[in-house]
Amino acid sequence: MELLLGIGRFVLATTLLLLLTVPTAFVIIQMEMKIIAQMQLRFGPNRIGPRGIFQSTIHGFKVLAKEDATPDQADRPTFTMAPWMVYMAAAMSMLVIPFAPGFVAVDSSISVVYFFAVLGLSVVGLLVAGWASYNKYSLLGGLRSAAQMVSYEIPLTLSVVGVVILTGSLSFVQIIGWQEQHGWAFLWQLPTLAFPVFYIAGLAEINRTPFDMVEADSEIVAGFATEYSGMRFGFFFFAEYVALFIMSAIMTTLFFGGWLAPWPFPAQLDGFWGIVYGLFWFFLKSYFFVFVAVWLRATLPRARVDQLMNMAWKVLLPLALVNLFVTAAIVLIFNLQPVGGA
Amino acid sequence: MTKTDPETRIPDPIELDRAEEERLAAAFGTAPGGGSRPAGGAEYAGFEQVGVPDRPPQTEREAEVYALEEGEMLFNMGPQHPSTHGVMRLVVKVRGEVVTDLDPVLGYLHRGIEKLCENATYTTVLTYVDPMDYMSSMHNEHAPAIAFEKLYGIRPPKRAEYIRALVMELNRVFSHALMIGFLALDMGGLTPILYSFINRDETVELLAAISGQRMLFNFLRVGGVNWDVNDEFINRLSAWRSNVGRSVSDNEALLTENPIFKRRTRGMGVISGERAIALGVSGPNLRASGVPFDVRKAHPYSIYDELEFDVVTQQAGDVYARYLQRIAEIKQSLHLIDQIVQKMPHGPVQAQVPGIIRPRPGRAFGAVESPRGFYSTYAISDGGPTPYRFRMRDPSFITLQVMPVLMPGHLIADTMAVMASLDPIMGGVDK
Numbered sequence: 001m002e003l004l005l006g007i008g009r010f011v012l013a014t015t016l017l018l019l020l021t022v023p024t025a026f027v028i029i030q031m032e033m034k035i036i037a038q039m040q041l042r043f044g045p046n047r048i049g050p051r052g053i054f055q056s057t058i059h060g061f062k063v064l065a066k067e068d069a070t071p072d073q074a075d076r077p078t079f080t081m082a083p084w085m086v087y088m089a090a091a092m093s094m095l096v097i098p099f100a101p102g103f104v105a106v107d108s109s110i111s112v113v114y115f116f117a118v119l120g121l122s123v124v125g126l127l128v129a130g131w132a133s134y135n136k137y138s139l140l141g142g143l144r145s146a147a148q149m150v151s152y153e154i155p156l157t158l159s160v161v162g163v164v165i166l167t168g169s170l171s172f173v174q175i176i177g178w179q180e181q182h183g184w185a186f187l188w189q190l191p192t193l194a195f196p197v198f199y200i201a202g203l204a205e206i207n208r209t210p211f212d213m214v215e216a217d218s219e220i221v222a223g224f225a226t227e228y229s230g231m232r233f234g235f236f237f238f239a240e241y242v243a244l245f246i247m248s249a250i251m252t253t254l255f256f257g258g259w260l261a262p263w264p265f266p267a268q269l270d271g272f273w274g275i276v277y278g279l280f281w282f283f284l285k286s287y288f289f290v291f292v293a294v295w296l297r298a299t300l301p302r303a304r305v306d307q308l309m310n311m312a313w314k315v316l317l318p319l320a321l322v323n324l325f326v327t328a329a330i331v332l333i334f335n336l337q338p339v340g341g342a
Numbered sequence: 343m344t345k346t347d348p349e350t351r352i353p354d355p356i357e358l359d360r361a362e363e364e365r366l367a368a369a370f371g372t373a374p375g376g377g378s379r380p381a382g383g384a385e386y387a388g389f390e391q392v393g394v395p396d397r398p399p400q401t402e403r404e405a406e407v408y409a410l411e412e413g414e415m416l417f418n419m420g421p422q423h424p425s426t427h428g429v430m431r432l433v434v435k436v437r438g439e440v441v442t443d444l445d446p447v448l449g450y451l452h453r454g455i456e457k458l459c460e461n462a463t464y465t466t467v468l469t470y471v472d473p474m475d476y477m478s479s480m481h482n483e484h485a486p487a488i489a490f491e492k493l494y495g496i497r498p499p500k501r502a503e504y505i506r507a508l509v510m511e512l513n514r515v516f517s518h519a520l521m522i523g524f525l526a527l528d529m530g531g532l533t534p535i536l537y538s539f540i541n542r543d544e545t546v547e548l549l550a551a552i553s554g555q556r557m558l559f560n561f562l563r564v565g566g567v568n569w570d571v572n573d574e575f576i577n578r579l580s581a582w583r584s585n586v587g588r589s590v591s592d593n594e595a596l597l598t599e600n601p602i603f604k605r606r607t608r609g610m611g612v613i614s615g616e617r618a619i620a621l622g623v624s625g626p627n628l629r630a631s632g633v634p635f636d637v638r639k640a641h642p643y644s645i646y647d648e649l650e651f652d653v654v655t656q657q658a659g660d661v662y663a664r665y666l667q668r669i670a671e672i673k674q675s676l677h678l679i680d681q682i683v684q685k686m687p688h689g690p691v692q693a694q695v696p697g698i699i700r701p702r703p704g705r706a707f708g709a710v711e712s713p714r715g716f717y718s719t720y721a722i723s724d725g726g727p728t729p730y731r732f733r734m735r736d737p738s739f740i741t742l743q744v745m746p747v748l749m750p751g752h753l754i755a756d757t758m759a760v761m762a763s764l765d766p767i768m769g770g771v772d773k
Contacts, residue, residue: 040536136392136417140439140754209530210602218425218528218758299596301603302530304755305439 013105017094021087022060025241029056031287032241032294039298060234068230073134082132083228083235085125090242093118097249098172100259100278101270112170115250116157119205122239123149126214126224129236133227141223144305145214149205151312156201158320162194162327163254166336176258186255188330192323195255197316199289202251204308206243209297213305248289249282256285367396393418393433407445413437417754421450425528425758428768432745432761436754444749444757446742451772459732464490464564464699467732472558475736475770477520480513480549481712482770483562485719485734488643488708490564493701493723502566502691503645508682509549509561510644510710511675515586516545517713518626518668518675521765522593525665528758529606534593541589548582551575564699566692576683583679590672597665607662611748611760614659621747622740625715627764630667631659637711649681661763668765698727714738714765736773738766 030045033055037044045055070079096111098104108114123146130142163185164170167178179185186195204211215223225236252258259278269277303311330336393416399405410416420431429450435443455474459467467490471482484506491498498506523538546556552575553561553568561568597603613623615633628635636653638646654670656663701723709718715737724730741764748760 036532040533041540042536136415140417144439212530213755216530216755218530219755221423298533300531301526301597301600301606302755303602304606304753306753307605 010106013095014092017105018091021091021094021238021242024245025238026056026060028241028244028290029059029237031290032297035291035294036298039295060238063231063234063237066230066233068232069227071134071227074227075132075134078128079132079227080232082125082129082224083232083239085128086122087125087235087239087242089118089120089122089125090239090246093246094242096172097246098176098253098258099282100275103275103278104173107171107173110170111172112160112164112175115172116153116160119243119246120149120153122243129228130224133224135227137220137222137226138224140220141214141226144220145207145224147305148207148211148214148308151309152201152204152211152316155197155312155316155320156205158317159194159198159201159323160254162189162192162320162323165324165327165331168337172253172258176253176260179257180260182336184255184257189255189323189327192326192330193319194323194327195251197319197323198251198255201312201316202247203293203296204312206247207240208244208293210300210303211308213302213308216302244290244293245286248286248293251289252282252285258282258285392416403445407433407435407443410435414442419757420447425762427524427761427766428771430766430768430771432757434749434754434757439753439755441749441752441754441757444746446745448739448742449772451768453773455773456732456734459486460729463727464494464701464729465697467729468562468564469560471734472560473769474734474773475712475714475717475738475767476557477517477767478513478712478714478717479557479559480509480561481710481717482734483559484510484644484710485708485712485717486721486732487562487564488710489706489719489721490699490701490708492706492708493704493721494564494695494699495701496565496693496695498566498693499690500645500687501570501689502693504682504686505552505567505571505691506562507644507646507649508571508679508686509552509559509567511678511682512545512549514675514713515672515679516542518672519545519590519593521668521713521762522590522597522665524765525661525759525762526593526597526603528762529603529755531596531603534596537589537592537596541586544582544586548575548578551578563692563695565695566690568692570691571686579679579683583676586676590669594669598669604662606756606759607665607763608658608660610661610752610756611763612658612660613744613748617747618659618744621744623715623744624737624740625711625713626667626671627664627715627741627744629654630656630663632657637709637716641709643708643710645682648685649678651678661759664763664765700725700727712737714767714770715741734773736770738764738768739771739773742766742771 030053034044034052045052048054048058070076093115095105096108096115098107126145126149127142130138130140130145133139163175166185166188167175169175169178175185182188189195207214213219215225220226225233228236259282261277261281394408394410399408408416414435414437417434417436418431419434421429431447431450433445433447434441453473455470459470462470467486468483471486472479474482519538519541523535526534549559549561550556552571553559555561613621613631615628615631618628618631619633623631624635632655634653634655637643638651639653651674654667654674656667656670703723703725705720705722707718707720709716711717716735717737718735720731720733720735721729722731744764745761749757752760
């Protein structure tokens, strides 16, 4: 009975989260179109629905109607699998995100490890997509993605280890619990630059501007996605925006107190209204970071491949290592206790 | 499924193509299917060879470009590629992401305009040259107008010269502004191009008010200009003048001190002054390498000897210097526009010329400083109503030969940045 309940809960949670990815992607695509339009002094989409709010929905349904072409020389099994791998990597890493008190699909004691392991799988999909397409643009895009994401995984994960040392837990829920008692981890980590390192590495990990050379349209057309069309391309496109949301959500959870309100009274409520209250703050904070990513996209040109690598290995990695030492020192100096005792 | 008689079956067009391919392959003695497909079903064999033409090389250069060493791959950019300017094709030989050789392939936009002009009367030639370098149509008209006036032996009235100089400088402003936008766009910056287009739109509206067209203006005539300017135009011009700096300074704020932009452009695609002269580079690209050559100063035409302006130069000769050069030249052009409006005399705008001009036999040369450099016309008259020979020297065409010299050793990503900084317009290159 216990097992059946567990399986039922798992199926329900995964289904709900998979369903959540689609509107998330729609909302972020719509945000991107409208916000960048405002920054570029133009109107943006304004024809479908009031003020154009259904534009991205229509785009989503449009890709369903498009022809799904496979190149003659493509390696069919991997070519077909690749979008699925990228999308599932993004969607499955949502399983451990705590949205509100008690509103998390899986509250595991190793959810931080799980999250970065699963999110890192998407690089396999991108590499496979680039290789299977039988196209030189795709090949270069795939190789760029492999080099970029593997390099940035290291500073990304190391900058999180600081928070783990600070809170003494690998569970997102307990990390939020620690922040309820001690204040945002961001404030504790201010002197160690953990958050800037995480933010930059996070942008590179999900291939956002200024690190979008995986699909640099002026150089390699569309990178790994050049030969993809129809819903297969749609999966790549959705996965990219879902990953943006996930990265913002994790920033919120690790550094900015997750579902907690920014002031201590009441940081969270109980019962049904607690979930609503938590969801409100969680999505507000997450979408703020989504907005910053969109803002960067409208502002910055793209960095170059070798500069990107230099940045990862020569700047971010040393900073992330220093972060570990300084965080450990902070824990010692302030005699911080891990959540729930040692 | 019924079995169809092979005699009566309508042939599939793809099969017809294959038959034609096999016929050609037999004629040329190469493998059927051409070089675009690996032979014998081996999945990835010869992948790096895709793009090598399946015929023997026809020039030494072609043999050099298409001969691949171990670890090299051909990478084709264009003619339909998101960032090549117009329909340009670059065959790039790469080792990993590093460019080892590069060959521009031209001719996708060739319209035979020079030959068309040899069959048109002198008056109508000025309408044909507009779409050559379509970002500076006014300058396209100016060079032949000067040459034809020399051939026919007339001078346009003073006011016409001033109006010509005014529209030239307006054209230069939006052309340089667009170059800045495209440079940023080719490096992944999405916003500057839109600010540039605001600038272009406002400027083009002005030019449309005076000429009636937004892109191919058809404004100059042999011996003058088509329309006079009136007070309303001057008012609109001063309104434009007061806010034209905004889009330029917006772009400057986004790019000039941007660390990512600076890192990608400084020391990139460096060409020294001597090398630039040897390769025939002219215009802003030459001045960005420190050579103070400007046709307006060196060989003054129109009224440029009466106006005061500086020949701005940069020393570095890299992509960043070429970007700064464009911004400096926009400011010089605005300075010129102010002087022209102040000094503009009254009078006619068109000299007396017959409907069909028949100059005496002879030859004439007219050169202007276009936004891309030394733009000139050479025309020979045999006494008839049409030019016997008509030739345009387009600076973009000459500038493109710098690319194979500059690019080896750089990355694929820099190809687009260097290309955009040279600002070639394919309409002018292919004519």
